[in-house]
Amino acid sequence: MKIKLDERKVKSLYVHIPFCEHICFYCDFVKTIKPKDPKTIDKYLNLLDEELKSYNDKLDNLQTIYIGGGTPSCLNAKQTEKMCKILQRYCKKDLVEYTIELNPESITKENLEIYKKYNINRLSIGVQTFDNDLLKKIGRIHDNSQAIEKYLLAREVGFDNISIDLMYNLFNQTKENVENDLKMIEKLKPDHISWYSLIMKENSVWGRRKLQLPENDELFDEVVNEGLTKLGYIRYEISNYQINGKASKHNISYWDNSLFVGVGVGATGFETIDGSYFLTVNKGSALEYTKEYEKLSLKDYYFQIIMMGLRMVEGIDLTDYINRNVFDHFKPVIEQNVEKGFLVIENDRLKCSKRGFDIMNEILIDFLD
Ligand SMILES: C[S@@+](CC[C@H](N)C(=O)[O-])C[C@H]1O[C@@H](n2cnc3c(N)ncnc32)[C@H](O)[C@@H]1O
Ligand code: SF4
Known part of the structure; x- marks a missing residue:
């Protein structure tokens, strides 16, 4: 039976919070330093609200929501509650996975409890490495004790689906560094791991300084893959590993040709309009952005x-x-x-x-x- 394209429902929603307390040297994601005036964040949340409403009933069948950044955890309790209230309208019966991305330094018990109250059921914590010297070199402002403490706090508040982000092929990173990260994983037992190889992005602080990447990518890939496999993790995508069936349903929707909507500055989407496929991207600044649509030819699709x-x-x-x-x-x-x-x-x-x-x-x- 031929499928009519417009019958396909949007399964996933990505919500971008572009504010960060600091800028990491390797990062070229759409982000801006957290504004001092809280009203700016309030205005941004209002824009998100309007953008979501513009989708009318297209977001009624969501299976996953992912709040990413930037640093969603840098919102204060009032702003967090406002964001969750706005998104509550889209948490309907089909929703099975609701994730928020957190940086260790800004995780608070108060916010964790708000996430829980609004049924966020998955956390993704940006640890990057457990080595304090490397963390400093890549421009992070947390240290390993903070990462561990906040991870355990999140468990205490009752989150049973926690992912951590790590990176390899960092400057001066040795095989021993990666093995130490693996030892920490063995102790903490996160449910999911995204372990990315560092990409030198032209628009990052390092990219602008024309830094070259070290060339031991393949070696690290093997150490990471073998180490995680020994610990019982299952690789289900190039950079993603799960244990106990906790693969990210949201991430899979990017890879299995599902439709998804992205809201907020910098967010991308994949939508159908009148039977044609479009990649979308929200371009502009936090307080003024517009959606651009790129129609895909059949070949591109x-x-x-x-x-x-x-x-x-x-x-x-x-x-x-x-x-x-x-x-x-x-x-x-x-x-x-x-x-x-x-x-x-x-x-x-x-x-x-x-x-x-x-x-x-x-x-x-x-x-x-
Ligand atoms: C966009 S960041 C946002 C998450 C959060 N603000 C943080 O820093 O942890 C999502 C993840 O992408 C990865 N990432 C960012 N820039 C990267 C790069 N240049 N190469 C490889 N991975 C990168 C990091 O592991 C990071 O945790
Ligand atoms: S890696 Fe995360 S915290 Fe660092 S600048 Fe990028 S979005 Fe912000």
């Missing part, structure tokens, strides 16, 4: 499905009607890569082999030709 889907260890579901069309469209390239041993088709899924996973960017170039 199919490429996006491949690019995002191959990030997942389980790859792309070939029983899905749209994915089947994607497969037919790229059949010769897929077959070449299967022959080379970079892609495999198994149980109606198209995915990267172990070797293919390591060289995914090279494989993707074949799909662009």
Whole structure:
């Protein structure tokens, strides 16, 4: 049966809070130093409210909400309550995962209790590394004792789904540093880990200073992957690991071709309008931004499905009607890569082999030709 595109519902909502108490040297996300005047944050929250309302009933079937940043935890209790109240309207019966991103230094018991009261059921804490010297070098303002203390506080308040963000391939980072991070994970047992390899972003403080990345990325990837596997974590995407079935449903919606809406400055989305697919991005400043729409050609849309889907260890579901069309469209390239041993088709899924996973960017170039 042919699926009518507009029948597909928006499953996920991303909400961007762009304020940060400091700027980390590696970061090029859309952010701004937290304004001194609390009214500015209030105005931003009002803009979010208006933007959400402009979607009318399109957000009635959300399964996941993700409040990210920037630093959502830098809002004070009053602002946090206001943000949660605005979002409460979109927490309906289908909502299963509701995440907020937190920085260790700004986590407070009061805010944790507000998150709980409004049914936020997943926390993502930006730890980055447990090594204090490295934390200073990358421009963070928390230390490892704060990260541990706040993590335990969140457990005490009753959060049973906590993810931590870490990074590897940081300057001067040694194999021992990464092994120490693994030891901390063994002690703390977070439910989910996003462990990113540092990317040198042109628009970050380091990028502007033209710093070059160290080239031991693959070595670290192996230490991280083997270490987490030994601890019982399951890799389900290039940089994401889960234990006890706590994969992030929100993140999966970015990779499995689901529709999602992004609100707030810098937020991106993937929407359908009148049967066509659009990537959206909110451009401007915290107090004045507008949504820009980029219409995807069928070719671009199919490429996006491949690019995002191959990030997942389980790859792309070939029983899905749209994915089947994607497969037919790229059949010769897929077959070449299967022959080379970079892609495999198994149980109606198209995915990267172990070797293919390591060289995914090279494989993707074949799909662009
Ligand atoms: C946009 S940040 C926001 C979260 C929060 N403000 C924090 O700093 O923890 C989300 C995550 O992206 C990762 N990240 C940011 N910049 C990166 C970069 N240049 N390379 C790799 N990972 C990066 C970090 O691990 C960070 O926790
Ligand atoms: S990494 Fe997080 S805290 Fe640091 S500047 Fe980026 S968004 Fe802000």
